[in-house]
Amino acid sequence: MKDLRLAREGRKASRARPVENVLREGLRLERVPDPSVLVLFGGTGDLAHRKVVPALYQLWRTNLLPHEFVLLAIGRRPYDDESFRRDIRASLDQFSRVLPIEDDAWRSFAERICYQHLDFADPAGFDDLASRLDALDKERGTRGNRLYYLATQPSQFAEIAGQLGRAGLDHELHDGGWRRIVIEKPFGHDSESARRLNREVGKVFRESQVYRIDHYLGKETVRNLLVFRFGNGIFEPLWNRRYVDNVQITVAESIGIESRGAFYEETGASRDVLQNHLLQLVSLVAMEPPARFEADALRDEKVKVLRAISTASGDAGGDVVRGQYGPGWVAATQVPGYRQEREVDAASETETFVAARLMIDDWRWSGVPFYVRTGKRLPKRATEIAIQYREVPHRLFKDEGVEPDANLLAIRIQPDEGIMLRFGAKVPGLGLDVRSVTMDFTYGSAFSVDSPDAYETLILDALQGDASLFTRADEVEEAWSIVDPIVDGWADAAAPDFPNYDAGSWGPAAADELLAREGRRWRRI
Amino acid sequence: MINDAPVKLGEPALRWSARAHSIAEIESELARIWASQDLTTSMDGEPGRHISARTSVMNLVVVAGRPEIAERCAATIQALTGRHPSRTIVIGSADPDGPSWLDARVEAHCVLPREDAPETCAETIHVKCGGESGAHLAAIATPLIIHDLPVTVWWPGEPPLTSQAAQDLFATADRLVVDGSTWSGDGLARLRDLANLQESSRLAISDFALVRQSRWREAIASIFDDTDFLPYLRSIRRIAVTYGTHDETCAPGSANLVKPLYHVGWLASRLGLSVVKPLAPVVSHGSASSTTSTTRPGPARPASGRPIVGRGLAATLTDGRADVAVVARPVVSVMPSGTTLRVELLADRRGSELRADVTAEAETVHVRVWQDGVEAWDRSFRAPRRTDVDLLAEAIEAGRRDPVAVGALRSAAALVGDGMP
Numbered sequence: 001m002k003d004l005r006l007a008r009e010g011r012k013a014s015r016a017r018p019v020e021n022v023l024r025e026g027l028r029l030e031r032v033p034d035p036s037v038l039v040l041f042g043g044t045g046d047l048a049h050r051k052v053v054p055a056l057y058q059l060w061r062t063n064l065l066p067h068e069f070v071l072l073a074i075g076r077r078p079y080d081d082e083s084f085r086r087d088i089r090a091s092l093d094q095f096s097r098v099l100p101i102e103d104d105a106w107r108s109f110a111e112r113i114c115y116q117h118l119d120f121a122d123p124a125g126f127d128d129l130a131s132r133l134d135a136l137d138k139e140r141g142t143r144g145n146r147l148y149y150l151a152t153q154p155s156q157f158a159e160i161a162g163q164l165g166r167a168g169l170d171h172e173l174h175d176g177g178w179r180r181i182v183i184e185k186p187f188g189h190d191s192e193s194a195r196r197l198n199r200e201v202g203k204v205f206r207e208s209q210v211y212r213i214d215h216y217l218g219k220e221t222v223r224n225l226l227v228f229r230f231g232n233g234i235f236e237p238l239w240n241r242r243y244v245d246n247v248q249i250t251v252a253e254s255i256g257i258e259s260r261g262a263f264y265e266e267t268g269a270s271r272d273v274l275q276n277h278l279l280q281l282v283s284l285v286a287m288e289p290p291a292r293f294e295a296d297a298l299r300d301e302k303v304k305v306l307r308a309i310s311t312a313s314g315d316a317g318g319d320v321v322r323g324q325y326g327p328g329w330v331a332a333t334q335v336p337g338y339r340q341e342r343e344v345d346a347a348s349e350t351e352t353f354v355a356a357r358l359m360i361d362d363w364r365w366s367g368v369p370f371y372v373r374t375g376k377r378l379p380k381r382a383t384e385i386a387i388q389y390r391e392v393p394h395r396l397f398k399d400e401g402v403e404p405d406a407n408l409l410a411i412r413i414q415p416d417e418g419i420m421l422r423f424g425a426k427v428p429g430l431g432l433d434v435r436s437v438t439m440d441f442t443y444g445s446a447f448s449v450d451s452p453d454a455y456e457t458l459i460l461d462a463l464q465g466d467a468s469l470f471t472r473a474d475e476v477e478e479a480w481s482i483v484d485p486i487v488d489g490w491a492d493a494a495a496p497d498f499p500n501y502d503a504g505s506w507g508p509a510a511a512d513e514l515l516a517r518e519g520r521r522w523r524r525i
Numbered sequence: 526m527i528n529d530a531p532v533k534l535g536e537p538a539l540r541w542s543a544r545a546h547s548i549a550e551i552e553s554e555l556a557r558i559w560a561s562q563d564l565t566t567s568m569d570g571e572p573g574r575h576i577s578a579r580t581s582v583m584n585l586v587v588v589a590g591r592p593e594i595a596e597r598c599a600a601t602i603q604a605l606t607g608r609h610p611s612r613t614i615v616i617g618s619a620d621p622d623g624p625s626w627l628d629a630r631v632e633a634h635c636v637l638p639r640e641d642a643p644e645t646c647a648e649t650i651h652v653k654c655g656g657e658s659g660a661h662l663a664a665i666a667t668p669l670i671i672h673d674l675p676v677t678v679w680w681p682g683e684p685p686l687t688s689q690a691a692q693d694l695f696a697t698a699d700r701l702v703v704d705g706s707t708w709s710g711d712g713l714a715r716l717r718d719l720a721n722l723q724e725s726s727r728l729a730i731s732d733f734a735l736v737r738q739s740r741w742r743e744a745i746a747s748i749f750d751d752t753d754f755l756p757y758l759r760s761i762r763r764i765a766v767t768y769g770t771h772d773e774t775c776a777p778g779s780a781n782l783v784k785p786l787y788h789v790g791w792l793a794s795r796l797g798l799s800v801v802k803p804l805a806p807v808v809s810h811g812s813a814s815s816t817t818s819t820t821r822p823g824p825a826r827p828a829s830g831r832p833i834v835g836r837g838l839a840a841t842l843t844d845g846r847a848d849v850a851v852v853a854r855p856v857v858s859v860m861p862s863g864t865t866l867r868v869e870l871l872a873d874r875r876g877s878e879l880r881a882d883v884t885a886e887a888e889t890v891h892v893r894v895w896q897d898g899v900e901a902w903d904r905s906f907r908a909p910r911r912t913d914v915d916l917l918a919e920a921i922e923a924g925r926r927d928p929v930a931v932g933a934l935r936s937a938a939a940l941v942g943d944g945m946p
Contacts, residue, residue: 021758022795022796023792023795027742067904067907141903141904
């Protein structure tokens with residue numbers, strides 16, 4: 001019992017701290033994870049078929065999964081192993097990043113796919129699951145290492161975690177294997193529900209066993225942001241209030257809500273994107289350099305940024321703008337307004353656009369506004385971070401032609417991933433005209449290799465026990481503490497005059513006013 | 526000559542080709558390629574796609590002793606055009622005793638990475654030199670190098686590492702790529718020269734022979750990721766490497782020993798082992814286990830071939846507390862001579878023994894571990910054979926000096942000592 005208690009607290013029972021595996025040092029090959037079973041709850045669902053299984057196939061195809069690997073999909077539909085494999089094959093033919101599917105790779109991958117019928121409310125089913133996992137450990141040599149991946153409705157997270165705990169499937173010491181749980185966003189729909197979810201999951205799993213996945217953090221350009229900032233000597237000295245005038249972060253989508261009307265009515269842009277993707281990007285841009293490139297060191301710094309963000313409430317002070325799209329034209333196609341979408345209330349007040357001016361009250365960023373915006377049915381799909389530098393202190397060339405714009409560093413996350421630096425240059429000729437020019441780095445040209453899908457990166461990290469790119473409980477709660485007052489403030493305010501922007505435009509006029517009142521404007525994307 | 530033929534996604538296409546007979550003419554042709562206003566092409570019959578300006582992330586100088594090597598290298602580099610666009614200079618020489626001459630072919634190869642992107646283009650310059658000029662490699666390569674970009678020299682075959690021509694060329698380079706497993710004889714003299722070059726210069730060295738073993742290293746390192754086995758890591762007392770040979774007599778120099786030695790060199794460098802006795806032929810007393818070193822036989826093991834009694838090399842290392850016996854043992858095998866067949870580790874910690882047995886089979890590396898005689902671990906790692914394209918890409922991507930490669934080469938050369946071969 002003592003061993004079990006200490007293990008739950010993240011401590012070893014009686015062993016001295018082991019020596020380091022010096023043979024690991026400097027190995028350039030991606031480390032192959034331990035033999036393991038990935039238990040995929042929601043194995044018949046959309047996320048599993050579109051994202052999780054194609055990512056696993058790709059990892060298998062490129063030899064990044066262990067030889068002793070099993071994917072045990074869990075669902076309520078009456079499949080057996082064979083029929084489930086046939087369905088998975090059909091999905092891979094449609095959704096795999098690399099097509100066509102390689103027959104040899106598929107055959108060996110398929111041998112490792114199993115299916116288990118299970119009703120999440122049925123405790124006996126979880127006892128059967130435990131028996132099946134024990135049997136797989138014996139047959140397939142997976143050694144009790146298990147990654148529970150919850151690709152289900154968020155409302156089922158706590159129930160599944162509880163059932164796993166009741167069946168003893170969380171215990172790491174009983175047979176020596178590790179146990180981890182992956183939870184997909186959204187992590188709650190406000191501070192209270194997030195805390196409740198963390199509490200329920202925390203009753204069963206230690207925080208170090210919990211991997212909260214926000215796929216944005218697995219994107220190559222987001223990971224490159226850390227390399228760009230902390231792997232280069234020339235940018236970090238310019239990364240502060242002395243040189244930066246403002247930061248603009250845009251997550252724009254040209255699509256509408258697709259078939260997610262019911263979900264979106266409950267969520268809106270603030271909960272769907274601002275609380276997670278946008279605030280993650282803000283914290284990565286604004287964080288201090290961590291002492292080590294380790295999960296907790298990174299996440300400590302990100303949490304500090306979130307804590308330093310001064311919160312607005314509702315539309316108060318004019319620091320937050322919400323919008324909802326009306327009918328319009330996107331990419332030469334006429335599209336309906338939000339209120340005309342399926343499963344949407346004809347008088348809906350749900351926001352499909354949000355822009356905010358955030359201030360980070362710390363030594364580095366005091367006085368530098370971070371303008372963030374996200375929306376549906378904007379003119380194009382684009383995610384970008386723009387660091388807008390200050391004007392030169394003295395305009396030396398003001399009488400000589402057109403004055404160049406201030407320097408700008410734009411980090412494009414999608415599509416067309418890359419980095420652009422804008423600076424002034426002399427126009428060739430006898431005069432002294434100055435124009436803005438750009439130095440442009442495009443991933444696709446410099447590295448003509450496909451970047452891994454974010455899910456490939458994140459699943460491999462979870463199998464290897466690296467939580468650097470996963471969200472910690474306190475990060476989630478801090479992010480909600482920023483968004484909650486905004487949403488609560490709207491609930492108390494007068495109904496907005498929705499729709500207030502046309503599909504295919506860059507959002508409501510008030511979003512432009514947010515910057516214009518300070519003599520700034522959104523960067524044209 | 527401009528070629529505006531349609532392109533296929535991801536496949537390099539020859540866009541420009543010209544001849545030159547001097548370095549100045551080559552430089553002139555290089556300038557003409559990118560000054561051409563007509564350098565457009567079509568795709569699916571739609572004209573007017575603009576070919577992007579030259580994209581180069583490095584200079585790659587290939588010293589090709591024979592025309593067939595030059596062709597093979599050029600094909601490898603073309604396959605890397607999209608991933609590592611480089612200015613490539615392939616230098617071959619002929620008729621060293623005749624008059625000096627130079628004949629060059631300047632080419633631009635382009636790749637379309639995506640349908641909505643411009644083409645990525647890189648230049649290849651094939652230079653063939655006769656007479657005295659062919660002996661001055663640096664004088665050919667240096668004027669053609671794009672400055673401020675790193676220079677990698679790829680020298681397949683048998684590089685004369687200590688020659689003046691090689692030294693002059695290395696002085697302009699940042700990285701040298703070789704393949705020690707193709708060297709003639711046992712390859713150990715050249716391995717020592719390579720280590721000396723590493724110590725006396727700032728060159729980063731990539732040896733395909735070492736790069737190929739990455740999956741072995743991953744497999745061996747993974748044993749000690751297991752916390753039950755990790756305490757044994759500092760108590761390794763024996764390292765045995767079995768390698769294939771085609772020669773029943775196992776005469777000295779009959780098999781290349783570079784790959785077997787790299788295994789030992791890597792382990793020795795990571796574990797901080799130093800050489801007490803360098804490699805020397807095993808003194809045979811008529812028994813397979815009679816060597817100059819004390820060894821502890823493990824359980825009976827299946828072998829890939831017939832053991833040759835009393836053959837092989839032995840050395841002694843130390844971690845400062847105890848000796849570590851090293852054995853390199855030949856086995857007649859159908860595998861290419863010098864191929865590693867098995868790596869065995871024996872650790873003894875406070876009377877408890879750990880034995881690890883790592884073998885390769887087809888495209889798998891197999892690891893088995895016994896703890897006090899009881900099988901405790903059995904794991905396979907997929908290890909597909911890697912092409913020259915994969916190896917060159919990995920060598921190029923290594924960036925600066927790789928501490929693993931530096932340590933492995935240094936320790937392997939120390940094992941060779943002065944007495945070998």
